[in-house]
Amino acid sequence: MKSSKNKEILINLDTIYRTFHTDEVEVNVLQGIDLQIYNGEFLIIFGESGSGKTTLMNIIGGIDQPTRGSISFEGKDIVTLSDHELTLHRRDNIGFVFQLYNLIPTLTAYENVETTTEIAFDPMDPIEALQLVGMEKRANYFPSQLSGGQQQLVAMARAIAKRPKIMLCDEPTGALDHDNSLKILELLQKINNATGTTIVMITHAGTLAAMANRTAYIVDGVIDHIVTNDKPTPVRKLNW
């Protein structure tokens, strides 16, 4: 786990605004977010429902564009990228883990991981990724044959298999019970420690702040404050 003091900026968000227009209503979801994400850190974005966490995550991940403001990834502006360039950016750099796993139901665990490895620049072997999450024995299982926790593990193997520079996890334990949640969180911490992959995780469980290097608290579309934690607690030791 790298200390945030290294200050090697991976992503820089500068006064990000995001407004949605629905029929006659204008909703300002993000209202000037300034945030730096450092290389190798474990960052938690904490906020209540509707605070704009997921929108912020989508913008960080390059699947949504801000209405105003700029974002750079490794110093390169990604707001001005074309759809093609943005797709390549996601393909090469970003690993997503969703709350509802989003596995492809017609593919086995192995094949789900393959969906990443077949397009990535320097991927792991799918089995290697599955071993990393302890799902290698279930490689030939279809999602419907796996529990929710197992599905999320496969989803993590899928995200990690491309060796992304950053993993974005949108409430990865949101649909899981305590034991399974623990497993996922431990694994995320392990990946962060072992591979140095930057991890950004959205959650609304406040106690998880202790496992991260930093926690950004988002309220009504702005960063309210950021808490830095020099000694992240191992997940097992969290009172959670």
Add this chain to the structure above:
Amino acid sequence: MMSVLNQKLKQDIRQKWSMLLAVSAIIAVGIGCFIAMMSAAWNLEQAKNTYYASTRLADFRLDLKKVPIQEVKRLTSISGLSEIRERILFNVVLDIPKTEKVISAMLISMPDKAAPVLNNITIRSGTYFTPGRAAEVIVGEKFAKARNIKPGDIIPAILNNQRKELVVVGTAISSEFVYLTSPGSLIDEPGNYGLLYIKRSFAEDTFGFHGACNNIIGLLSPEVEHHAEKVINQLSQRLKPYGVFTSLSRSELFSSLALDNEMNSLKKMAVTLPVFFLLVAMLILNVLMVRLAEQQRTVIGTLKALGYSNKILIIHFMKFALSAGMAGGVLGIILGYWLGVSITNMYVIYFTFPALISDIYPGLFSFGLLISILFSVIGTLKGIHQVLQLSPAESMRQAPPAKGGAILLEQFHGLWKRIGIQWQMILRGFFRNRGKTAVSVLSATMGSAIVVLAFGFVSSIGEMVDLQFNQVLKSDYHLTFHNEMDFSALDEIRRLPGVFKAEPVFNVSALFRMKNHQKHGGISGIIRNGKLTQPIDEQGNSIQVPESGLLMSRRLMEKLDISIGDSIEVTPAIGERKPVKLPVIQAISSLMGLMVYADYTWLNRILGHEKLISEIRVITSHNEKQKQAFMKQVRKMPGLASLTDLAEQKKAMNRQMDNTMRYMAVIMIIFAAVIFFGAILNGTLISLSERRRETATFRSMGYFEHEVAGRFLRENMTTNLIGTLIGLPLGHWLLVISMQEFSTDAYSFPAKLAPMSLLYTLILTIIFVLLSQLVVRRILMNENWVKAMSLKE
């Protein structure tokens, strides 16, 4: 309570409007086909019935050598005969100035003074005959228009070997010749073959027919109408000593036959073709409704829990499907009416009626709407069944996760691994959604069968023209004579300028009888090893006439219940008219008429004649000067009844095919395209609505939009190509059936499908899929996949 559901219905329709529109379009085409063809048939039928009744079209017609009028009058004693009219009728050659070609016409006698006779004519311009002048003529309107002949003009004609100048007093049309063709032709050639009506007295004087006639027409009393054949047979039996060439009931007259065939074909097509469209629409709707029921299971459960009865929910879902049915029905009626008018207008060119009007048929329209509603209701049943099956508690729970599991193909491990993830997903998807996959394949099967049928129509008729004019008849011109000529006529023709080859034909009108079957027909005596007329066997191979015995068309053999080797009783209409027994040696394929061939010499001998000639077929030089010289000489030939220009006939036939068949084929292909587009778009939209999250996930993982769209393309291409491959033999089978249905005694169509048509059909399928893909990509581009990513499945 209902207003809330109606609100939901509105929203459902708004959300799924593109899918409903695709279904409606297919229904519209089906109903459109039905209404267009049926209303065109009814327009023809109405015009025909009015016309036949107002001009008192005869129930039968007999052509004879010559019979005294006294004898004709005595026929009225035959019971079942209510009215009879005798006429003098000849094919003659015209001598139209500044026309190099020999133009033939049918000359028919009419009473000197206008009278409401059977087969009366309707004057279209000028007047009926005037008293005082003998050589007056009323010209068939179509011929007059094509040749720019007007009242007051003079038409020189060779009548009974004398050149007469006929004064045109008027133009007319006749219900007897709604569709006019020259002898031996199928196609009307307005400027090349005409109708001329002359005064009875003038005809008597010119042809030496005082107190005699050679054509009898008559009306039957209503009580014998259904067994007309019996009365007609009785008549021909009575008139046998006068040499009956042909005896035809009204429905056997070529004009009536052609018209009836057209109406029947339209009606058959009107009933069969729409089935394809409605079936596909029904199946697509079925998939759509089942999916809708699945997608809305929670809503349904909530509504049930709130106390909405099954009946209300059924009506609610039914309304959704009915919106597609009704929209399709109404669009179909509009399309059908418009297309019906267009088809009817096309017939105005070929069929001559005083008025051929496109009517509006409220009953037909209502029936069309009813069918569309019926099919959409059937398409809803399975979905409704699903709605009924759901218990409120169960349906409020989330649907069980999508089924997993390997498919049979995965047992071929090496192959399975090699095909890649995209194909693995597609193939598993196919097997997991068997019903939906089957509907996609079936839609393509139906669509491609229609395309094959469209290509087949064009190529079959092309084949018929090719067989008839390139394989069977290889001559340039046919010269027919009023009376049989002796063999010296052949030498005379051979000496004409530009004649390369000339062969004699001995045509004998005869009555064929086998046990209790009998039929009037003819035998063509052609020379053995001749080059200009080559009958073809049932496989289309050229064959020679046998030294003795008959080659008979399969259709005639079936009508007379004859097998190969049987001997048939033949009573010729010339000479002593004694019946003879002749063996049938081989069955042939006959494209025009119920042909019977025999060796020229053998036929002459067996009937007790010495090399008689009734027709000479020639090949001439194509050099313009020589052609002109040939025509000039032919025109002077005594006894010439008509000259048939085969190149002209072939041209006219191809022209008519271009106008009608190609038009029909293009429309059929456009309609098939509607099936393809409708089915593909619907299938894709359903898949997309079910896989929105999956698609969004792929995009977030870094898959390009074209890669995501590519999966839909592969899916659609696979199901549509498989469907098309099944549709090819189905289309061919339909073609064979259609051609059998369209064939009559007067003409038959071989079912021919050019091998390239199959390739074109496959190419068209690929084009349809690619064009649909443009729409699919548009939909994907407009998809809000950020939102789709967090959707629940």
